[in-house]
Amino acid sequence: MNASGAQVQENPRSGARVRWVGYQTIVRREFGRIVRIWGQTVVPPAVTASLYFIIFGSLIGRRIGQMDGFDYMQYIAPGLIMMSVITNSFGNVVSSFFGAKFGKHLEELLVSPLPNWLIVLGYVTGGIMRGLLVGTLVTVVALLFTSLPVAHPLLIVASVILTSVVFALGGFFNAIFAKNFEQISWFPTFVLAPLTYLGGVFYSVSLLPGWAERISYANPILYMVNAFRYGFLGTSDVDVTLAIGITMAAAAIMFAIVVTLMNRGTGIRE
Amino acid sequence: MQALSIRSLAKTYDNGVQALKGIDLDVREGDFFALLGPNGAGKTTAIGIVTSLVTKTSGSVSVFGHDIDRKLELAKSCIGLVPQEVNFNMFEKVFTIVVNQAGFYGIPRPLARERTEKYLRQLQLWEKRDAIARSLSGGMKRRLMIARALVHEPRLLILDEPTAGVDIEIRRSMWEFLRGINAKGTTIILTTHYLEEAENLCRNIAIIDRGRIIEHDSIANVIRKLHQETFVLNFRDAVDRLPELPGFAPRQVDGHTMEVEVSKEQSLNEIFARLSAAGIEVVSMRNKVNRLEELFMRLVEGGTAAQPAGESKT
Numbered sequence: 413m414n415a416s417g418a419q420v421q422e423n424p425r426s427g428a429r430v431r432w433v434g435y436q437t438i439v440r441r442e443f444g445r446i447v448r449i450w451g452q453t454v455v456p457p458a459v460t461a462s463l464y465f466i467i468f469g470s471l472i473g474r475r476i477g478q479m480d481g482f483d484y485m486q487y488i489a490p491g492l493i494m495m496s497v498i499t500n501s502f503g504n505v506v507s508s509f510f511g512a513k514f515g516k517h518l519e520e521l522l523v524s525p526l527p528n529w530l531i532v533l534g535y536v537t538g539g540i541m542r543g544l545l546v547g548t549l550v551t552v553v554a555l556l557f558t559s560l561p562v563a564h565p566l567l568i569v570a571s572v573i574l575t576s577v578v579f580a581l582g583g584f585f586n587a588i589f590a591k592n593f594e595q596i597s598w599f600p601t602f603v604l605a606p607l608t609y610l611g612g613v614f615y616s617v618s619l620l621p622g623w624a625e626r627i628s629y630a631n632p633i634l635y636m637v638n639a640f641r642y643g644f645l646g647t648s649d650v651d652v653t654l655a656i657g658i659t660m661a662a663a664a665i666m667f668a669i670v671v672t673l674m675n676r677g678t679g680i681r682e
Numbered sequence: 683m684q685a686l687s688i689r690s691l692a693k694t695y696d697n698g699v700q701a702l703k704g705i706d707l708d709v710r711e712g713d714f715f716a717l718l719g720p721n722g723a724g725k726t727t728a729i730g731i732v733t734s735l736v737t738k739t740s741g742s743v744s745v746f747g748h749d750i751d752r753k754l755e756l757a758k759s760c761i762g763l764v765p766q767e768v769n770f771n772m773f774e775k776v777f778t779i780v781v782n783q784a785g786f787y788g789i790p791r792p793l794a795r796e797r798t799e800k801y802l803r804q805l806q807l808w809e810k811r812d813a814i815a816r817s818l819s820g821g822m823k824r825r826l827m828i829a830r831a832l833v834h835e836p837r838l839l840i841l842d843e844p845t846a847g848v849d850i851e852i853r854r855s856m857w858e859f860l861r862g863i864n865a866k867g868t869t870i871i872l873t874t875h876y877l878e879e880a881e882n883l884c885r886n887i888a889i890i891d892r893g894r895i896i897e898h899d900s901i902a903n904v905i906r907k908l909h910q911e912t913f914v915l916n917f918r919d920a921v922d923r924l925p926e927l928p929g930f931a932p933r934q935v936d937g938h939t940m941e942v943e944v945s946k947e948q949s950l951n952e953i954f955a956r957l958s959a960a961g962i963e964v965v966s967m968r969n970k971v972n973r974l975e976e977l978f979m980r981l982v983e984g985g986t987a988a989q990p991a992g993e994s995k996t
């Protein structure tokens with residue numbers, strides 16, 4: 413009856429199988445994009461990180477001396493790695509998803525039978541990949557300047573992945589609402605960067621005056637940076653269990669919000 | 683089985699434009715169907731709703747019996763879409779675009795590669811498989827979208843103005859290709875604003891204008907209606923019964939008025955002769971506006987003239 417439409421799609425490949433293949437395809441495409449435009453995706457963050465290490469670590473760090481009992485360079489290394497993970501997970505998803513919207517090739521996914529939550533998962537995985545790739549690169553750069561102890565390896569892995577999930581979802585959220593390229597640089601510049609710089613990347617918040625320290629505890633990035641730093645150095649400004657809890661909750665809430673927006677068609681369907 | 687069934691489908695865009703005002707449409711499995719209408723008629727909107735790129739305001743759609751509100755994933759997996767405007771990633775390679783689309787429909791990579799090769803060859807794009815999409819000519823881009831739409835071997839192929847802006851030669855070879863696909867069992871729906879295209883390819887047709895379906899019939903019937911004029915004749919004296927008019931199907935509107943359809947090959951003399959013989963005196967005659975013909979006049983005059991003033995935002 414239907415000679416060319418070889419397989420009738422009703423049953424042969426189960427929904428789960430279709431989704432698994434679809435997910436892999438999105439991830440593969442995201443990876444392909446990171447590699448294709450490596451000059452924009454991995455080189456600049458590595459260069460930026462090297463500059464930070466040279467300036468803050470070697471030049472200024474020598475004058476600062478120790479922080480929490482570690483060389484300043486060692487103290488900021490986890491913070492700088494985390495900062496690059498945050499910016500790159502966010503940046504990957506916001507530009508890839510907004511690019512797909514803007515270039516209309518998002519329609520390739522929208523007409524396919526893949527559910528929205530899976531599309532979100534695919535892009536988030538892309539964000540994690542770029543975050544981890546750049547994070548690893550920055551770690552390598554850091555190791556050229558200093559040595560890093562590893563106190564709690566599992567915590568390092570858990571906190572870096574959770575953090576990149578949260579910011580990949582943040583990038584997705586931004587891309588859903590963005591109507592032009594200006595609106596995808598607004599959030600990173602005016603929200604993400606300040607929160608990151610003030611999130612204990614370069615200093616221990618215990619050095620701040622009381623009021624500034626209290627305000628800092630409202631900054632979620634502080635918890636992520638500290639959990640990660642604790643994984644290396646075994647020192648933290650915050651309760652690490654609380655930090656992981658907050659990050660997990662943030663990831664779950666963001667995921668629910670983003671999938672709901674997608675299901676409503678916000679920003680993607682007329 | 684209906685490949686596509688649409689009921690009371692309406693769409694009002696956020697800016698208030700009523701693009702669809704409650705349309706019904708049925709396309710049988712295996713059909714080659716045309717949705718014909720001028721620019722702004724609502725063709726792309728209707729297709730957008732069927733393929734879930736546009737949300738509907740009200741009404742229902744089902745694809746091979748799968749309602750898009752309840753069985754969206756099944757409905758989607760039956761459809762391959764060739765959109766009106768190019769919508770692939772310009773920076774990706776031809777092969778990548780097609781093989782990934784197969785993946786989005788759940789086709790495992792090895793089979794996806796085979797299929798990609800098969801359809802790129804069929805559409806004469808195999809030589810271009812490693813080219814960046816942006817470098818393709820307009821006709822090739824269109825063919826790439828066809829290969830992409832076919833790679834999961836959908837039961838229903840929908841093409842939105844596939845031949846707009848392509849030259850005659852490419853248009854003819856595309857027609858040939860689509861006929862072949864249809865002959866092998868794939869249901870095809872295409873939108874167009876060329877009657878010639880619908881006439882050449884399709885068996886059934888719906889004509890849409892300003893968000894309403896104004897004809898839904900076989901091509902043959904529509905062409906016949908198009909080449910027919912309706913004349914309204916007024917008589918001096920009331921007539922009880924009309925005489926026999928072989929070859930015509932007159933309708934008596936009232937004692938003084940008769941309507942009759944006359945195709946372009948037929949002659950009016952016959953009618954007058956019979957009426958005179960029956961002693962009926964015709965005092966005036968006018969021809970009724972042929973809505974279809976009027977629509978086609980607008981189509982021929984070209985796109986934008988057909989758009990009702992004030993309805994589209996500029």
Ligand SMILES: Nc1ncnc2c1ncn2[C@@H]1O[C@H](COP(=O)(O)OP(=O)(O)O)[C@@H](O)[C@H]1O
Nearest residue numbers: 682695697699701721722723724725726727994
């Ligand atoms: N995204 C949109 N927002 C608002 N109005 C739209 C949108 N897309 C189409 N329209 C309007 O809806 C009507 C139907 O458009 P469309 O479906 O594209 O017609 P066609 O494909 O037959 O040319 C037109 O008046 C058009 O201006």
Ligand SMILES: [Mg+2]
Nearest residue numbers: 725726727766
């Ligand atoms: Mg259109």
